Amino acid sequence: MTTKDVGRAARRGPYAKSEERRRTILDAAHEVFAAHGYRGGSLQDVADKVGLSQTSLLHYFPSKRDLLMAVLERRDEITGDAFPDDMEEGLVDSVIRTALFNENIPGVVELYTVLCAESVTDSHPGRVYFTERFERLRKSYARRFAELAAQGRLRSDVDPDVAAMSLVALWDGLQTQWLLAPDEVDVVKGLRGYFDLVVLPEPSPDP
Amino acid sequence: MTTKDVGRAARRGPYAKSEERRRTILDAAHEVFAAHGYRGGSLQDVADKVGLSQTSLLHYFPSKRDLLMAVLERRDEITGDAFPDDMEEGLVDSVIRTALFNENIPGVVELYTVLCAESVTDSHPGRVYFTERFERLRKSYARRFAELAAQGRLRSDVDPDVAAMSLVALWDGLQTQWLLAPDEVDVVKGLRGYFDLVVLPEPSPDP
DNA sequence: GTCTATATCAGGATAGAC
């Protein structure tokens, strides 16, 4: 079926190819922003990577800011960060699995770490994204910890809200140290250590 | 005693005034880098704050990079981060006290958080500073936790090295969240929660 | 020590030809 066959309601032009190009650009932008941050990375860098002129790049994303937002959205897709709470997997397994996965994609971790802190500065385009992300994540983890508490599997003197906040903080902090000293810092080890402290093992069945 | 009285070996010129000016500049630079990061903050911003032309500023610090390094060194002085291990104060008290103090100087926390993550990017002038800082801090805390362990005051299944790495990570991560949501995140609460998990109370004397 | 003037460069974004 060619374009001509479709009739008047059809989309014209090589839409699929354009979408692919957009993805290519996003990958390149991802790399550039991860390596140099938002302010430090230039549109020219991205354009060079994808073999396009800087102006052609702006044909796909009308501004640098738009490009960043698209990169952040894409990050959510890659990492599944827009976190479906309905999964059957337990909190501990889910976190550890993701942390293990992240070891293979340091670029994604770097992007996240750099942009997160950069967004703390004045009027950064990513600020809303990270603020909302933290809020969502804290809520989500707090609910998970509360579930564990209901099952008697959370150490009794642990507040689920504090645990949620701390888990997010610990994870991010470990990743930062890992990026600066990958041979000395083990993110998964640190997370396991924390879970061992707050999560009790499954209760053994009554004899 | 005036300069004339000192004889030929004396320093000439208003040395003290110059030193004061340098401190003023460092304070301004601190604010600017905290608010906009190293790349985002400009020498002009700093110059404006201190009421000097941009070129005059470069008279005191020959390059932007030099200015940043001086700001980081000054940060160590302010926070006492070059951590004298010889203090009598216990690890827990020391950390909590510093965290409480930090609540009053969000600018310093912001500078630290922003520059730390920015330094993860390629060839950032602050990279060495933060890498070394983390290494030093992990070592220092690990020794403190080991001391606690020797006193039987560390939970037995906790590795001092993991605890040190985790404490640093947790602290930094909490500060980041606090900067983005100061009303919802309590750094001290998070740290206390962690210490409650790993540090045991002083053993009661034998009956 | 402080300034003006300027060199030099790079960034993002627009206009318009093809």
Added chain:
DNA sequence: GTCTATCCTGATATAGAC
């Protein structure tokens, strides 16, 4: 959709007068 050419802005840094 892609390019060249260009605009505009703002950055660091230097030269040299006062």
